[in-house]
Amino acid sequence: MSNKQADFIIAANRLPVDRIVHPDGTQEWRTSPGGLVTAMESVMQDRTGVWVGWAGEAGEAPEPFTTEGGLDVQPVSLSEREFRDYYEGFSNETLWPIYHDVIVEPTFHRRWWASYRTVNERFARAIAEVAAQRATVWIHDYQLQLVPALVRELRPDVRIGFFNHIPFPPVELFAQLPWRRHLLRGLLGADFVGFQRTTDAGNFTRACRQLLGTSNKGDVVTYQPGSEYAHNKTATNPSGVLADEDPRVVRCAAVPISVDFTGLEALAKTPAVKARAKEIRTSLGNPETVLLGVDRLDYTKGIRHRMRALTELFQDGEITTPSTTMVQIATPSRERVAAYRELRTQVESLVGRINGDHAGLGSTAVHYLHQSYPREEMAALFLAADALLVTPLRDGMNLVAKEYVACRHDLGGALVLSEFAGAAQELTQAYTVNPHDIVGMKQNILRAINDDPQDRRARMRSLRRRVRAHDVHSWAHRYLAAWQQPPKSLSACDTRPWSRPMTPSAPAVLLTALRAFADQPHVLVAVDFDGTLAPFTDQPMDARAVPGALEVLIDLSALPQTTVAVVSGRDLASLRILTGHPDDLVLVGSHGAEPSWDSTAEGHRLTSAEQNALNALDNDVEELRSQHPLARIEEKPSARVLHTRGLAEALAADINAAGMALADRHEHFTVTAGKDVLEFAVANVGKGPALLDLAQEVNAGAILFAGDDTTDELAFECLSADDVTVKVGLGETKALYRVGNELAVVEMLQELLTLRHQSVAR
Secondary structure (H helix, E strand, O other): OOOOOEEEEEEEEEOOEEEEEOOOOOEEEEEOOOHHHHHHHHHHHHOOEEEEEEOOOOEOOOOOEEOOOOOEEEEEOEOHHHHHHHHHHHHHHHHHHHHOOOOOOOOOOHHHHHHHHHHHHHHHHHHHHHEEEEEEEEEEOHHHOOHHHHHHHHOOOOEEEEEOOOOOOOHHHHOOOOOHHHHHHHHOOOOEEEEOOHHHHHHHHHHHHHHHOOEEEOOEEEEOOOOHHHHOOOOOOOOOOOOOOOOEEEEEEEOOOOOOHHHHHHHHOOHHHHHHHHHHHHHOOOOOEEEEEEEEOOHHHOHHHHHHHHHHHHHOOOOOOOOEEEEEEEEOOOOOOHHHHHHHHHHHHHHHHHHHHHOEOOEOOEEEEOOOOOHHHHHHHHHHOOEEEEOOOOEOOOHHHHHHHHHOOOOOOOEEEEOOEHHHHOOOOOEEEOOOOHHHHHHHHHHHHHOOHHHHHHHHHHHHHHHHHOOHHHHHHHHHHHHHOOOOOOOOOOOOOOOOOOOOOOHHHHHHHHHHHHOOOOEEEEEOOEOOOEOOOOOHHHOOOOOOHHHHHHHHHOOOOEEEEEEOOOOHHHHHHHHOOOOOOEEEEHHHOEEOOOOOOOOOOOOHHHHHHHHHHHHHHHHHHHOOOOOEEEEEOOEEEEEOOOOOHHHHHHHHHHHHHHOOOOOOOEEEEOOOEEEEEOOOOOHHHHHHHHHHHHOOOEEEEEEOOHHHHHHHHHOOOOOEEEEEOOOOOOOOEEEOOHHHHHHHHHHHHHHHHHHHHO
């Protein structure tokens, strides 16, 4: 494959193949297991692609070659010292702890940083050499964070995407890195940066704003190279960074990765795997309950916490041998790193103590296996286990949880899942635990074991529906679709044109959409309040929903698998008063910053930087209001809103212009102009992300959202073309459909109520 160029490049730390040497000395390259390799196989089907990565062995890199599956690979070399400094050192003893909440103390060495930079430069050159003109380059994970900007410098013609597979830390932790700005500038070389969770994307944009002086609107980061040096005298300006360079406009959003559901399900259904699952239970002594843990031996995985909970369950007599046994697979990981060697000693000591205290002749409390297994054996273990315990202290996603769900075609088993795993945002029907709360973890493990079998089957059915609908192929194509969205957009989710006709949608067209929506298994119906359910009034608290509006929403919420929400810019307390505190409706206030769907949800917590920005903002907004006595300030948890309703049009325009100018004086907030309001927000929240989070929370597969304002347009943009988005009133819109006024919204909801009732009755 020498000197071959391609229009699609994947770059990751490792190649998708491992060298296998047979006893007779012959060797072959065998495809590596893993979600990334599976995802890329589907992406590469219709593309001329090259995978750039390390072959897994120190020394000279092999010559470029083509795998048995037809994928061209471009190996990159690493010396033994570079492996120690770049990979074991900077990647896994500096970055990994920082990105995982500093569970262990990070180590900072300038030599490691120099090696990290050198290896990233080598990857960038390899990519530039094999990329065809205007190629697409997809770079993966924390080991290669400098590569996007380096490739941009070498090949400005290519489009670059980056996906971060692990968490991205809060700026308070990220700021500990001496090379923090270099890493951010490296990532901002990409056109699109993808993350596992919306929290990670928000952490990244806040870090860019605070450390590089970027301006952020929605999911768009605008970076003027060199701008951080104009106001930060402590920052060292590297050579070549000029403040008069063209600004970079980068989009970033959450696109959570998944697994090959169809392939895993098919594997688990094979007679050999099902027979092996029975053999496993027999070899364990046919216990009543088999608990399973499958992890890399990593301190982020919460294995020690899990073993402490298990110890107490045995001590309390809640579980006993031989009726209950635990299988813990701890795949070897980074064994030359001191923290991992210490972890192995601690885990093996805990396992030995449990077995010494609670195992009997012929029975074992914990079967500890420090080795890796092929996919077929893992599928059999998943089928054999009554509960999988996934309890990381911090995890970007945790694909093991999704693999377990995909394999349980029998609807058996139960998933115990840490709330600190990215998968917890999607797999809401799991038995969720806080691994730091040992008592709570014990209670939920017992629930997973002892719950009514029908309840467990219902949970597993819901989990499987979620993973099937959002599998690894869907992830890859959603990422690529988001990537192609023009960066001028304020959201990462759609490519629909801005302007749509200003007349109401034809009744037949909207009715067809409502009928298809009503037939979905689980739906989320959401509406704005002001201008959608209620006409505007001069005094905001005088607003009242039009007749029948709240009643039809409550009737809809009474239907099975139907969640109904009012999503408003108003604060949650006001929204509760105006809607009459309905228990049947979910209320979301302050443009998503105040969710009420979970009694434990506290909304967006301001960082210290955001709180300081809000305090500074108060003075400027009050000064602006004082110049116009009829204007009114509304305080929200993460925003200040200047209401201009009732002012002359010219005067309101002057206030808007002055308010927009404030953005030049403050770097930590965004300004949004709505109908007679100007909102200054310091938190990166919005109705769109709130809708998506709520849909995940309730496992809704389709969303209908109706609204009339600018903030609703951002929500329309964030939903997919399969959802029903409805603009209320006149004006340009990204919604697919339009109705004339609040009364027309009620008529639409009444029609939906009839259709949904017919659908669930079938």
